[in-house]
Amino acid sequence: MRKKTLVFSLLLACATAFGQSSYDLVIVGGNPGGIMAAISAARMGKKSVILERTRYVGGLPANGLGATDIATRAATTGLFREFVDAVKQHYIDTYGPASEQVKVCSDGYHFEPYVGARIFQKMLDGQKDKITVLIMRQFDAEDENIVMRNNRIEKIRILNRETGEMEEYTGSVFLDATYEGDLGAAASVPFRVGREGKDEFGEPGAGRVYKYWGGPEGDGSTFKKDNAVQSYNYRLCLTNNPENRVPFTKPARYNREDYASIVEDVWTGRNTDVAMQRVTSEMMEENRKHIKAGNPSKLPGDKWGIAKITNIVHVPNMKTDANNQHGVFVSTDLPEENWPWPTSSWEWRDKFAQRLREYTEGLFWFVQNDPELPTHFRKAAKEWGLSKDEYVDNGHFPRQVYVREGRRFEGAYFFTANDAIPVTIGSRPPIHESSITASHYALDSHAVRKREKGRAHLDGFLSYPSAVYTVPYGVMVPKEVDNLLLPVPVLGSHIGFSTLRMEPCWMAMGQAAGIASALSIDGKVKVQNIDLSRLQDKLIDQKVTLMYFKDVDYTSPHFRMVQYLGLRGYLPEWTARLQEPVDAATLAAWKKLSGTDLPGIEAGKTTRLAALDMIYRKIK
Known part of the structure; x- marks a missing residue:
């Protein structure tokens, strides 16, 4: 495995030394947003280079995030849906359509890390004549690494981490597909780090907040x-399959104090779930006796064994996507210590990544071995270990930190929680006519501070409901850099960004960025001035859902028309109801909106489809 990687890296280095260093698109970051940008641009004939700092592309879905974070699956389609469908097909082809693996993959939304990486590579290979992937290429957000003239990026300088040499790349359009926003910062795009207060945008969950989970x-x-x-x-790929399980080992810099408070949490059952509001001190002492008698915890909301420190979602082949446990005080997140990450050097980030790995390994060692924990708790925790067949060149541990939030930029449109919350109960959030994708996930943030005495939960660990929303093109467009797009470190508040930051949405925004780049190049216009109607047409050509409807999806022959008119106010509800007769009030509203009399359309007799089709043909 290592030999193949080395040979591949050397070939890439040679290709750069003697080959092309100028491209249509220069994409910094090989995560899903960057990958989808390159693929969508390739489908429009444009050549891209992806400059990835590590040895592997794929970002978090190739590093343990195998339980796809999306609330309404049909909301986000396009290349993301192609990825999901390819995952499902992999399990069908490998194990058979009636296999347990196909069932557990949940229609392709749950997958093993190596499968995610393999699907991304296959998608890239499908455009290998137009996409160059260069690994071990590091961009540092320093002034000397970017050359700008007349509000345009002319070239960037990249460190080849294998040779130690600096390389230069020129392009027509540059994309920041880093989780941190390093390229945007180097281009002097204004950015934010930290949390807005509730007084700025009136968002739920803004600023310093403590709340039980739920x-x-x-x-x-x-x-x-x-x-x-x-x-x-880190999103861990664990297993309880003894034949594929690698036990956790005690890290060299193990610090028991990082985890000591877990002992009392286990014995009493203390947790951070909303059920704790009804728990008394007497109930916790009774639970301690119950556990001493050899039983698991019986306290409401409490978890036992490995689930006390990590939330587990199953993926195929007896593996997991193991994330932070939201109902406890100490888990795999490491609050506070990561605060410098967004604006720090890679030297600092690498040190923190190692600290986080050792903290995580120590956490699992602690719950499996610490003598102050109940014996039967430790035994239950020891059923789990790392998956032997994942990350074989990295000690079976994920290669990439889950950077949930880095820099958040300012520019053409600043996305807040209000863009994801229904305007009225049961209605949609605000509809953006410039939408580049629909998306849906809760307003969701992990903790920002460690455990504090007397608090119900960790500061900032929260979730608030949202509804399927539209994402305007402006969320990735700076105001004053004419050939830069920011499809990953997008423009938004801490709470607004918390829903955009999910990988399906990042893939969709990357896809839109690739097409927008092609339109900018072909039209010889700034990225701010592309024809948004053409962008949306091209997105629909690639089966992107711009506005979600419960009854019309991208497979419908009427999809394009419904998308176009929906974004322009004709269909504000969740359903299009194309086969129903149009009522008088709706017909009158459509006539006014379209500025036409709609001859031959009769209220109560003509279908909504016929009326909308006539409007579409007249105004499109």
Whole structure:
């Protein structure tokens, strides 16, 4: 495995030394946003280079995030849906359509890390004549690494981490597909780090907030702005299959104090779930006796064994996507210590990544071995270990930190929680006519501070409901750099960004960035001035859902028409109801909106489809 990687790296280095260093698109970052940008641009005939700092492309879905974070699956389609469908087909082809693996893959939305990486590579290979992937290429957000003239990036300088040499890349359009926003920062695009206060945008969950998981905001909540950054972790691929299980080992710099408070949490059952509001001290002492008698915890909301420190979602072949456990005080997140990450050097980031790995390994060692924990708790925890067949060149541990939030930029449109919340109960969030994708996930942030005495939960660990929303093109467009797009470190508040930051949405925004780049190049216009209607047409050509409807998806022959008119106010509800007769009030509204009499269309007799089709042909 290592030999193949080395040979591949050397070939890439030679290709750069003697080959092309100028491209249509220069994409910094090989995560899903960058990958999809390159693929969508390739489908429009444009050549891209992806400059990836590590030896592997794929970002978090190739590093343990195998349980796809999306609330309404049909909301986000396009290349993301192609990825999901390819995952499902992999399991069908490998194990058979009736296999357990196909069942557990959940229609392709749950997958093993190596499968995610393999699908991304196959998608890239499908455009290998137009996409160059260069690994071990590091961009540092320093002035000397970017050359700009007349509000345009002319070239960037990249460190080849294998040779130690600097390389230069020129392009027509540059894309920042880093989780941190390093390229945008180097281009002097204004950015934010930290949390806005509730007074700025009136967002739920803004500022300093303490709340039980699933409960109301509680004591200590000030809703004031600060410089806090939500915590990072590793998404672990665990297994309880003895034949594929690698036990955790005690790290060299093990610090028991990082985990000591877990002991009392286990014995009493203390947790951070909303159910704790009904728990008394007497109930916790009774639970301690219950556990001493050899039983698992019986306290409401409490977890036992490995689930006490990590949330587990199953993926095929007896593996997991193991994330931070949201119902406890100590888990795989490491709050506070990551705050410098967004604006720090890679030297600092690498040191923190190692600290986070050792913290995580120590956490699992602790719950499996610490003598102060109940014997039967430790035994239950020891059923789990790392998957032997994943990350074989990295000690079976993920290669990439889950950077949930880096820099958040300012520019053409600043996305807030209000863009993801229904305007009225049951209605849609605001509809953006310039939408580049629909998306849906909760307003979701992980903790920003470690455990504090007397608090119901960790500061900033929260979730608020949203509804399927539209994402305007402006969220990735700076105001004053004419050939730069920001499809990953997009423009938004801490709470607004918390829903955009999911990989399906990043893939969709990357796809839109690739097409927008092609249109900018072909039209010889700034990225700010591309024809948005053409962008949307091209996105629909690639089966992207711009506005979600419950009854019309991208497979419908009427999809293009419904998308176009929906974004322009003709279909504000969740269903299009194309086969129903158009009522008088709706017909009158459509006539006014379209500025036409719609001859031959009769209320109560003509279908909504016929009326909308006539409008579409007249105004499109």
